[in-house]
Amino acid sequence: xxxxxLALNVGSSSLKAALFxxxxxxxxxxxxxxxxxxxxxxxxxxxxxxxxxxxAGRELAAAGHRVVHGGDRFHASVRLTPQxxxxxxxxxxxxxxxxxxxxxxxxALTRLRPDLPQVACFDTAFHWSQPPVAQRxxxxxxxxxxxxxxxxxxGLSYEHVAGRxxxxxxxxxxxxxxxxxxxxxxxxxxxxxxxxxxxxxxxxPLDGLLMSTRCGTLDPGAVLYLLQHEGMSAHQVxxxxxxxxxxxxxxxxxxxxxxxxxxxxxxxxxxIELFVHRAAREICALAVSLGGLxxxxxxxxxxxxxxxxxxxxxxxLNWLGLDLAPDPDDGVGDRRISARSSRIAAWVxxxxxxxxIARHVAATLGHAKSD
Numbered sequence: 141x142x143x144x145x146l147a148l149n150v151g152s153s154s155l156k157a158a159l160f161x162x163x164x165x166x167x168x169x170x171x172x173x174x175x176x177x178x179x180x181x182x183x184x185x186x187x188x189x190x191x192x193x194x195x196a197g198r199e200l201a202a203a204g205h206r207v208v209h210g211g212d213r214f215h216a217s218v219r220l221t222p223q224x225x226x227x228x229x230x231x232x233x234x235x236x237x238x239x240x241x242x243x244x245x246x247x248a249l250t251r252l253r254p255d256l257p258q259v260a261c262f263d264t265a266f267h268w269s270q271p272p273v274a275q276r277x278x279x280x281x282x283x284x285x286x287x288x289x290x291x292x293x294x295g296l297s298y299e300h301v302a303g304r305x306x307x308x309x310x311x312x313x314x315x316x317x318x319x320x321x322x323x324x325x326x327x328x329x330x331x332x333x334x335x336x337x338x339x340x341x342x343x344x345p346l347d348g349l350l351m352s353t354r355c356g357t358l359d360p361g362a363v364l365y366l367l368q369h370e371g372m373s374a375h376q377v378x379x380x381x382x383x384x385x386x387x388x389x390x391x392x393x394x395x396x397x398x399x400x401x402x403x404x405x406x407x408x409x410x411x412i413e414l415f416v417h418r419a420a421r422e423i424c425a426l427a428v429s430l431g432g433l434x435x436x437x438x439x440x441x442x443x444x445x446x447x448x449x450x451x452x453x454x455x456x457l458n459w460l461g462l463d464l465a466p467d468p469d470d471g472v473g474d475r476r477i478s479a480r481s482s483r484i485a486a487w488v489x490x491x492x493x494x495x496x497i498a499r500h501v502a503a504t505l506g507h508a509k510s511d
Contacts, residue, residue, distance in 0.1 A: 143201030144169065146191055147497035148184075148249075150206065150241045151176065155183045158494035159194050162201055166498035170194040180244035184252060202257040204501035205246055206296055206493055208238035208345065210262035212287045217265065217500035220246060220258040228260065234291075234344055237382050261500040266295030269335040274429070277343065290347075292339035294321045294329070294440075296493040301437050302334035303496075304489050308474055312485050315434035318426050320419060321491070322449065323440035324352035324395065328419070330426035338429040340422050346381055349422060350415045352395035355385035357418075387411045397442050397449065416449065420456035433460060435485035438477075444490050450477070460484060 145166055149156040155174040160166035172190050176183045191200055204217075209231045218224060225246060232239045246258060275290050277283075298319050305313035317331045326349040327341040340348030340357075350356045358381070366372045372380070380389075388395035391411035393403060400408040427433040436457070438450050447467045454464045461483030471477075471488065478486035 143199035144191070144195050145498045145501050146187070146200060146203040147494040147501070148187065148203060148205050148245055149493055149497070150180075150245045155187060155245070156494065157187045157190065158498070159191060160495070160498040161198070162502055164502070166495065166502055168495065169196075171494070176241075180241070180248040181251070184245055184248040188249075188252060200253075200256065202259065202501050202505055203249060203253075204259045204261050204497040205242055206263065206497060207242045207260040208263045208293060209235040209291070210260075210264045211291075212289070214260070214262055215265055215268045217259055217261045217504045219504055220260050224260070236378065238345060257505055259497075259501045259504045261296060261497045263293045263295045264291045266299045267292030267329075267336045267339055270337060270339075274338040288343065290339075290342035291344075292327075292329070292336065293341045293345050294325070294327050294339075295336070296496045297321045297439060297491050298329045298331065298336065298339075300492050300496050301439055301489050302331055304474060305437070305487070306334065308489075309435075309476070309485065309487070312435045312487075316427075316430035316432050317435045317437060318423050318430070318433060319437040319439065320423070320443050320453075321440040322349075322419065322438065322443035322446075323491075325354070326351045326356075326415075326419070326440065326442070328422050328426055330429045332430055338426055340426075350390070350411075350418045351386045352397075353383050353386045353388045355381050355389070387415060390414055397446060401446070401448055412449075412452075416452040416456070419453050423453070423457060424460070427460070433484055435478075435487065436462065437487045437489055439489050439491045441491075444488055447471070450486075450488070454486065457484070462486060 143162055145160045145162050147158045155176045158171040159169040161169055174183050174186045211231045229243055277289055279288055301319045314333050319329045319331060321327050325345060327339060329339040330337045346354050348356050363377060366377050386395055387400060391400055391408045393405060393408055394400060400412050442449055451464060454462050463479040463482040464477050464486060465479045467477045474489050476487050
């Protein structure tokens with residue numbers, strides 16, 4: 141594959157775009173972040189304008205998209221066709237905040253560049269290595285067979301972590317690691333020798349840790365109570381669980397961790413405490429799935445940028461043998477943050493889902509061409 145690859149990572153209000161020189165190992169050329177408030181067509185048009193200047197005369201050969209949900213059909217990246225786009229649209233009920241945004245970007249790019257090959261790269265794909273017991277919910281077999289099961293998300297981020305560890309700390313990469321993707325969406329992944337064994341998000345991106353506006357793990361009886369006794373509709377419950385819970389709901393102030401850390405309000409402190417408590421508790425639970433713990437990796441916006449939160453989580457894991465070195469907020473890049481005396485290694489690895497997308501695009505289209 142010649143030319144350049146455009147990697148697109150759609151968020152709720154912005155579009156991250158990165159340009160890579162195509163090859164067996166794509167090389168980064170430029171990155172940008174585009175305001176998505178005006179809608180997908182305007183954002184994609186802006187991305188293409190940016191490509192025109194950043195590519196420096198090189199041809200745009202293909203684009204790759206982060207797609208949150210691949211359901212039980214898509215276990216690996218795939219070149220998009222109209223039929224596959226329709227199949228991915230059908231998964232919207234499983235990820236109602238994320239899937240429509242992803243697919244809107246796909247359609248916008250198709251309208252603007254109809255002949256450009258596009259590849260879907262799935263956040264769920266990394267977790268198909270999990271054993272069956274980690275994929276099953278305690279519901280009927282018939283529902284499981286219809287796709288009501290645990291999927292896991294943030295897979296592109298975890299794939300990046302696994303790859304970087306192989307380079308930076310091969311011994312740890314071959315061991316038992318819990319990666320913590322902590323951002324507005326937050327989850328943990330237990331990895332054995334770089335493969336997903338278990339993760340905190342399950343059937344949907346609502347599960348697991350407390351997040352910016354999402355509740356995380358919730359007793360299903362609470363949902364029944366909201367429907368049956370609070371008089372809430374299914375739509376109202378969905379809005380509550382996805383948009384008005386989490387750090388925002390508990391604090392009543394903000395879903396932004398920086399705002400909460402700077403606030404003197406008791407409710408802000410309570411929200412932070414719950415976030416840290418849940419993260420530490422679930423790291424210990426994943427250590428059980430791994431049969432021990434050799435290292436913890438922090439990534440994502442909070443995981444990369446908040447030494448305060450990393451320190452609070454690590455303090456609750458000290459009994460396991462985790463001891464952090466002095467760790468300022470202004471640290472930059474990949475770095476080991478565990479003390480020399482620590483029995484458990486700790487790293488900060490900035491997230492880079494875009495390079496993983498570019499690699500999948502090159503591999504998918506290269507394979508398709510050889511066929």
